[in-house]
Amino acid sequence: MREVFHLQEEYLLSIKDVCKSFSGVKVLKNVCLNIKAGTIHSLMGENGAGKSTLMKCLFGIYKQDEGAFYFKGEPFNFTDPKHALENGVSMVHQELNQVTKRTITDNIWLGRYPTKGFFVDEKKMHGDTMSLFKRLNIHLDPKTRLDQLSVSQRQMVEIAKAVSYDARIIVLDEPTSSLTSHEVEMLFAIMRRLRDEGVGIVYISHKMEEIFQVSDEVTILRDGSYIGTEDIKDLTMEKIVNMMVGRDLDDRFPPKDNEPSDVHMSVKNLSTRYSPIIHDVNFELRRGEILGVAGLVGAGRTEMLEAIFGARTLKSGEIYIDGKKIDNSTPHKAINNKFALLTEERRETGLYPIADITFNSCISNIQAYKNKIGFLDDKKMKEDTDIQIKNMRIKTPNRREKIRSLSGGNQQKVIIGRWLLTNPDILLLDEPTRGIDVGAKYEIYQLIINLAKTGKSIIVVSSEMPELLGITNRIMVMSNGYVSGTVNTDETTQREIFNLSTKYLNNNREAEV
Ligand SMILES: Nc1ncnc2c1ncn2[C@@H]1O[C@H](COP(=O)(O)OP(=O)(O)OP(=O)(O)O)[C@@H](O)[C@H]1O
Ligand SMILES: [Mg+2]
Incomplete structure (x- = not known):
């Protein structure tokens, strides 16, 4: 027995043979995981592979049926999340679970308010939040109520909260799903700093590029089973995919065999009244076409979809279906006109x-x-x-x-x-594969292409360039609220799209036209 512990002492955290069932279905089957101090350890696997469940067992939200956890070789078992936090394990959850009617400060210190005599020491709480934000380079007023923040800002608050516990082990379950690329960079800087301070970080993400950017080691689960752990330098994307799905995925994209025909929808002079403003958007969408929309975060892509769907106040703009002008001034009317909008923040709002x-x-x-x-x-x-x-x-x-x-x-x-x-005719999809694993992505691409083949017309907003190049017929690029160009997918390059995305960044559009 002693020998086993000895083996495990080099690890900050050891998870050994954990099993967990829900209503008789085994979702974790003898899972093992070893995390060294001062490393960023990514946990990967398809949707439903058991990543969040394993971490929830560690954190005391679920109780595992079998198996054990060891901290530096010593067994431990948390009875609930509070217990875990007090013992140096904190977690940022995949689902935001915040009290939106309270302030940032309240949310961070909830359940552990500093007191002065009988009273909550508001001043200290505020000061502590300020210094935490300063340390993490977060620019938010701690007095703001959470329902006034964007999802990405709320996610940053959650991350700050996890860090505030001075934990030795931090679990981040898809923390970047709605962060801008700038915020992702900031988060990675925080993670690296914590790692260098000796913290063990468990990082869960479906974004392959990020995995290669930050991980030291990667562990893969498939169908609730442990598949293996590798050093990031010994891994390639193909190898990870193979371990995740148990076979080679030859193609990331199904054949694009939809055939766009006549013009289905025309959008003319679409401008919104309130910030973030989109200016004078004009384009045509053909029947059976998949039109991609590229651009940097903040370029107005989501707002453009919302404007078409009647969810934004317009300054100007007309929409025509088969040459006939329609009224999409509210989402209800848009739905009656056979539009559907898949929102970006669907998990929070849908x-x-x-x-x-x-x-x-x-x-x-x-x-x-x-x-x-x-x-x-x-x-x-x-x-x-x-x-x-x-x-x-x-x-x-x-x-x-x-x-x-x-x-x-x-x-x-x-x-x-x-x-x-x-059964919509026109589908507006905002980041349709966010949070979805590689295998299931393929299925969603196939679904989108099949829909286009039956004559549905589709607009796809995506931040993933390969995805846009892989499944669309044309790509419209937005920059700073304007359309900066439209290209045929088969004739363009990532470079060209990137250049178009940054075209009006310095507000130089007025000068140009
Ligand atoms: N509370 C629960 N009750 C019943 N089944 C559950 C519960 N929580 C998770 N499951 C099931 O356990 C399996 C693993 O889910 P888990 O959330 O751990 O997957 P995941 O690897 O985190 O996937 P994703 O990448 O989609 O987040 C799934 O089949 C899920 O339906
Ligand atoms: Mg999960």
């Missing part, structure tokens, strides 16, 4: 967590399930949901499962499926 998959799938199209006397057609809802689960390969025992018990990526798939069930 879920009904305690409802089951069936409800979450059918809610946007609920009218369609009402029978003559106004009752919901349960059978049809069930059938459609089962088809979605199958088509999108949503990993779940059945459609009655509560959506909050699905893995993060699988929740995303349910929401994508929900919009598809509204």
Whole structure:
């Protein structure tokens, strides 16, 4: 026995043979993981592989059925997250779980307010938050209420909170899903600094480029089983993908065999009234076409989709479908005009967590399930949901499962499926594969191409250049609220798109036109 501990002493954290089942389904099967002090250790695996569950067992949110955790060779077991935090383990969760009606300061110090006599020492709390933000280079006023922040700012607050515990082990579960590239750089700088101070960091992300940028070591899980741990320098992307999915993925993209035909939608002089402003956007979308939208964060891509969908106040703009002017002044009208918008922040804004998959799938199209006397057609809802689960390969025992018990990526798939069930003609997809693993990405690409083949017209906003090049027919580039160019995908390069993205960065558009 002693020998085993001896072996483990070099590790800050050892996880040994952890098993966990939910309602009889084993989602962790003898998982092992060893984290050295002063390293960034990435944990990878497909959606539903068990990454978050393993970390929740470590953090005391779930209790593992079997197996053990060791801190520097000594066994430990946290009874709850508070216990974990007090013992130097903190975690940034995949799902933001904050009290949005309270201030940043309140959220960070919740449950451990410093006191002065009987009173909460507000001044100290504020001061501590300020110095924490200074250390992390975060520019936010601690007195701001959380519901006034963007999702990315709220994510930074969560990260600051995790750091504030002076933890020896920090788990970051997809912390960058909604951060801008600048914020990602900042986060990586923080992570590297903590690593150099000897902290062990467990990093979970589906973004391959990031994994290679920050990791020292990578561990891969597949279907709840431990597959292996490697030094980052011994890994390639192909090797990681192979370990994750258990076979080679020859192509990242399915064949692009949709054939755009006549003009389906024209957008003319679209400008929004309030910041972030988009200026005079004009373009045509052909039937069966997949039009990509590229640009840097803040270029106005999301706002452009929202403007088309009636979710922004317009200064000017007209939308034509098959040459006929339509009124999309509210999302409700847009839905009636057979538009669908998949929002970027869908996990925060689009879920009904305690409802089951069936409800979450059918809610946007609920009218369609009402029978003559106004009752919901349960059978049809069930059938459609089962088809979605199958088509999108949503990993779940059945459609009655509560959506909050699905893995993060699988929740995303349910929401994508929900919009598809509204049978839209024009789909506006904002970052459709964010948080989704490589294998499932392929399936979503195939789904998008198949939809285009049936005559649906699709706009895809994406920050992933390979994705835009892989599945679109044309790419429209936005820069600082303007369209800076439109290119045929087969004739362009990453370089050209990048140049167009930065074209109006210095506000030099007015000078040019
Ligand atoms: N509370 C729960 N009740 C029932 N099943 C659960 C619960 N939490 C997780 N699961 C199941 O356990 C499996 C692993 O989920 P987990 O969230 O750990 O995956 P993940 O690797 O983090 O995936 P992702 O990349 O999508 O975040 C999934 O099949 C999920 O549906
Ligand atoms: Mg997860």
